[in-house]
């Protein structure tokens with residue numbers, strides 16, 4: 220009996236190791252878009268090394284503990300109808316499960332890059348896609364005149380972040396601004412603000428000493444009103460694969476005080492990530508989850524190295540951590556009905572998860588993203604070019620030339 224138990228145990232351990240080793244590892248990528256839907260972070264598309272643009276849909280389920288060494292990636296069985304990069308994603312606040320993918324660049328049939336014409340919706344429950352036929356989405360001039368927005372309109376820009384606060388202000392940080400002399404990174408002391416209630420622009424000049432100007436960084440909003448930015452590229456060189464690390468990697472904008480205040484924390488190097496740009500950042504339970512992107516360094520890089528790792532940052536204690544702890548524990552295994560990339564990963568999920576029925580956690584950004592889409596989609600999508608989700612910088616060369 221004992222021997223049987225022991226061998227069974229050994230077998231379990233062996234298959235555990237085997238399965239863990241065979242865990243699905245996604246290709247490195249950048250310019251994907253990400254969005255948090257209930258407990259899952261979805262990643263759509265992006266530029267991968269193997270196939271250039273990808274239509275892959277991946278997700279990480281945060282209802283079970285997440286470990287940076289072995290994240291349980293799941294590839295959704297159905298990809299985006301087309302291969303896309305630099306798309307904006309936002310969540311419907313009507314059902315909290317439908318994701319809208321808007322704009323970006325797509326590969327058309329002859330593999331030519333085009334500005335994506337279509338809006339897709341993704342039902343995260345059924346994995347079904349629908350295509351929405353839209354008109355007039357991209358015309359900056361039409362949107363400007365219809366909204367009668369003439370005062371304080373900022374210069375057109377790309378690769379910035381747009382973060383919606385709970386007081387209906389969208390905060391624009393960084394990015395490339397278009398000027399007569401070309402494109403230059405926006406000074407971090409210049410904060411552009413769009414008020415969704417009064418439909419008006421304003422700007423704020425604040426001290427940003429020691430925070431290098433950057434584009435292709437990320438921004439997440441904490442529930443106590445701090446915007447945490449990470450990464451980005453500080454070079455004025457516009458080729459997307461030419462990058463230079465922007466220092467510091469992490470900076471914090473306090474929006475609960477007027478004028479807003481930048482601060483730089485003293486963050487331990489333990490578990491700290493590679494410096495990145497064109498990555499994704501989402502926030503869940505006070506943990507900022509960074510994924511993918513181009514790895515930057517202190518020397519100008521003209522060829523890009525892509526990342527497929529994830530990194531976790533505790534936004535309350537300002538420390539990088541290697542894993543998240545489960546929000547609640549339970550002996551009931553989580554459902555493994557989603558189709559995983561291989562049978563092995565379903566088994567791995569069943570074995571490794573085992574715990575973790577999460578509470579229903581909603582971040583402000585979710586509510587707001589959906590809200591903003593429905594109420595202000597024209598504004599978000601046309602006036603400001605292509606604002607990212609609350610956390611992802613978007614670059615759309617197709618809208619750059621409109622002033």
Ligand SMILES: *[C@@H]1O[C@H](CO)[C@@H](O)[C@H](O)[C@H]1NC(C)=O
Pocket residue numbers: 270271272326330331332
């Ligand atoms: C995809 O990669 C191939 C081979 O590197 C290259 O020739 C092609 O131009 C790339 N396509 C795009 C759209 O970048």
Ligand SMILES: *[C@@H]1O[C@H](CO)[C@@H](O)[C@H](O)[C@H]1NC(C)=O
Pocket residue numbers: 312313314315581586
């Ligand atoms: C979606 O989330 C919002 C914000 O928590 C909530 O008020 C609303 O009831 C949810 N809607 C559905 C259909 O679950």
Ligand SMILES: *[C@@H]1O[C@H](CO)[C@@H](O)[C@H](O)[C@H]1NC(C)=O
Pocket residue numbers: 352353
């Ligand atoms: C979108 O609608 C227009 C007008 O109804 C139609 O001409 C066009 O073919 C439609 N495009 C797609 C992609 O369905």
Ligand SMILES: *[C@@H]1O[C@H](CO)[C@@H](O)[C@H](O)[C@H]1NC(C)=O
Pocket residue numbers: 358359360361
């Ligand atoms: C946008 O609309 C304006 C005004 O109707 C028009 O002059 C312009 O050609 C349009 N631009 C594009 C790219 O369609």
Ligand SMILES: *[C@@H]1O[C@H](CO)[C@@H](O)[C@H](O)[C@H]1NC(C)=O
Pocket residue numbers: 406407408432
């Ligand atoms: C940003 O603007 C501030 C204030 O105008 C200025 O002191 C600082 O040198 C600028 N930084 C850069 C990188 O240009």
Ligand SMILES: *[C@@H]1O[C@H](CO)[C@@H](O)[C@H](O)[C@H]1NC(C)=O
Pocket residue numbers: 385386442443444445474475
């Ligand atoms: C809005 O955010 C602030 C922090 O910036 C917080 O103190 C306040 O409770 C929030 N208000 C609502 C209605 O969520």
Ligand SMILES: *[C@@H]1O[C@H](CO)[C@@H](O)[C@H](O)[C@H]1NC(C)=O
Pocket residue numbers: 445471473474475476482
């Ligand atoms: C933000 O500003 C408020 C008001 O001055 C202050 O109480 C709070 O500690 C600040 N937060 C951070 C993270 O600096």
Ligand SMILES: *[C@@H]1O[C@H](CO)[C@@H](O)[C@H](O)[C@H]1NC(C)=O
Pocket residue numbers: 485486
């Ligand atoms: C940052 O923290 C480390 C370790 O706690 C400490 O040794 C160092 O002096 C701190 N640096 C600054 C500028 O506060």
Ligand SMILES: *[C@@H]1O[C@H](CO)[C@@H](O)[C@H](O)[C@H]1NC(C)=O
Pocket residue numbers: 247268523524525
């Ligand atoms: C792309 O793949 C090739 C061959 O596997 C490799 O040499 C190259 O470093 C990869 N490039 C990036 C950016 O990952």
